Amino acid sequence: MARLVRWTALTAAAALLTAGCGSGSSGADKDDEPPASQTLDWGRCEGTADAPAPGGDWQCATLRAPLDWAEPDGETIDLALVRARATGDERIGSLLFNFGGPGASGVSTMPSYGDTVSSLRERYDLVSWDPRGVASSEGIRCRDDEAIEDAESVDSTPDTAAEEQAYLKDAADFGEGCAKAAGKLMEHVSTTDAARDMDLMRDVLGDEKMHYFGISYGTELGGVYAHLFPKRVGRVVLDAVVDPAADTMGHAENQARGFQRALDDYLESTGQDPERGSQEIVDLLQRLDAKPLPTSTPGRELTQTLALTGIVLPLYSKDGWPALTSALEAAEEGDGSELLALADGYNERDSAGHYGTTTHAQRVISCLDDKQRPTVAETKKLLPTFERVSPVFGAFLGWDTAGWCHDWPVAGQRETPEVSAPGAAPILVVGNTGDPATPYEGAREMADELGKDVGVVLTWKGEGHGAYGSGSACVDSAVDGYLLKGMVPQDGTLCS
Incomplete structure (x- = not known):
């Protein structure tokens, strides 16, 4: 199972529809100027088989950047950009979007997100990009489709020594494949x-x-x-906030808590007792661990890991809850097809058996960022805590800490990211109390670490991953007012 951390709301929602249901972060060089400027040649977006060219007036260009920022005049790499020009006369500048992951393609996501942020286009050029190692920016593919599908049979919560060995071997093989595919880029895709x-x-x-x-x-x-670059901060919005104070184990525990909280809310919405409903799901997963369910797809079964992945996906958006109900009911009746389809949506698997590479880039970037390499012994010691936090997701996320960067060929850079920004302009930090992937508590942590008079928290009492464009007129109005007019909400503003 791919790590659940850091998927974007938009990526998850798109997958649901498909399913049919340098150096460490030191502030020493804050005022370094970028390399000599260049001119971007904006033109028609070409598109690929996996990501067709967007329609309308979207344009694409290629930016040349140093491979190694320690040698800004050395070898370069190409970064793919996409934009739509501002429609109004009172243009502020460019508004740059990153949709998360890490590993999400901004070039393919931005055009589909355009309607959601159409009000912002009045005063901004909407711009996004594929970060280094992602999609059209020298994207890294660590495995071919056949190997990815074969790996789905690996048990993500091993119960025996043989299963542990297979789990760790699979993790090491994945890292080896990434290093072979990425080459020199492997050490230069950090945040x-x-x-x-x-x-x-x-x-x-x-x-x-x-x-x-x-x-x-x-x-x-x-x-x-x-x-x-605190002095260069303009109007910045951070939505669905990653807790900057959490290390590898902390992120996993946060997510276990967040997804369990979202599952409890879902169960309550269907009239079920959350404790009893969760136990029924645990029982289903245990049965699948012993015997996978048949599906309507020839040659494929619903394993415990695929079922858990299928349960995760619809929790990213309240709109996905009916699909979860249907899939769980079908599984209880002996048909794993619907949960498998949801898992395929999360894993970016199309009907032809081709898989996307978002999780490949995600792993390469996060394992370069994160210094921690938890051992199996450390993970086993903490498993009871994870399982208390979440009976459904705890074991999966706990084991993930041991396997995600196991035997990784490149060392990690830091324990946690440095985000303090004294002297920066106010940054709007938007937290959603029902967010499963980036629990609400991270918003306050981010604001506190950004610093006094910098981090400003806006809270939405909602469901799903992210707040802006999710149905709250209060949130959308506050964010638009900040970005379009410079109106900074009062810290602690609550949208219910």
Whole structure:
């Protein structure tokens, strides 16, 4: 199972529809100027078989960036950008979007998100990009489709020594494949590298200040940028906030709590007792661990891991809850087809058996960022805690800490990201109390670490991953007022 951390709301929602149901973050170089400017050649977006060219007036271009920011005049890499020009006469500048992951493609996501942020286009060019190692920006594929499908049979919560060995071997093999595919890029896809790329974009786009909208992992990236370049912070929104104070184990525990909280809310909405409903799901998963369910797809079964993945996906949006109900009912009746379809949506598997690579880039980036490499012994010691926090998701997320970066070929850079940004302009931090993937508590942590008079928290009592564009007129109005008119909400503003 791919790590649940840092998926964007938009990526998850799109998957649900498909399913049919440098250096560490030191502030020492905060005022470094980017390399000599360049001119972007904007033109028609070409598109690929996996990501067709967007219609309308979207344009694409290629930005040249240093491979190694420690050698800004050395070898370069190409970064793919997409934009739509501002429609109004009172243009502020460019508004840069990152949709999270890490590993989400901004080039393919931005056009589909355009309607959601159409009001912002009145005064901003809407701009996004594929970060280094992602999709069209020298995207990294660690495994072919056949190997990915074969790995789905690996038990993500091993119960025996043989299953543990298979789990860790699979993790090590994945890292080896990433290193072979990425080459020199493997050591230069960190969040700090991406933040420096952003500042280069700001300069090349002709903006004095960085105006930015970060979602999910994009909030961590935004915080790192603010730390590195506090004087260049313009109007910045961070929505679905990653807790910057949490290390690898902390993130996993936060997510176990967040997904269990979302599942409890879902169960209550269907008239079920959350404790009893969760136990029924645990019982289903245990039965699948012993014997997978048949599906309508020839040659494929619903395993315990695929079932858990299928349960996760519809929790990213309240709109997915009916699909979860239907899939669970079908599974209880002996048909795993619907949960398998949801899992395939999360895993970016199409009907032809082709898998996307978001989780490949996600793993390469996060394992370069994160220094911690929890051992099996450390994980086993903490499993009871994870399972108390979440009887459904705890064991999966606990084991994930041991397998995610196991025997990784490149060392991690830091324990937690540095996001303090003294002297920066106010940054709007948006938290959703029902967010499963980035629990609400992270918003307050981010605001506190950004610093006094910098982090401003806006809270929505809602459900799903992210708040803006999710149905709250209060949230949308506050964010629009901030980005379009510079109106900073009062810290602690509550939208119910």
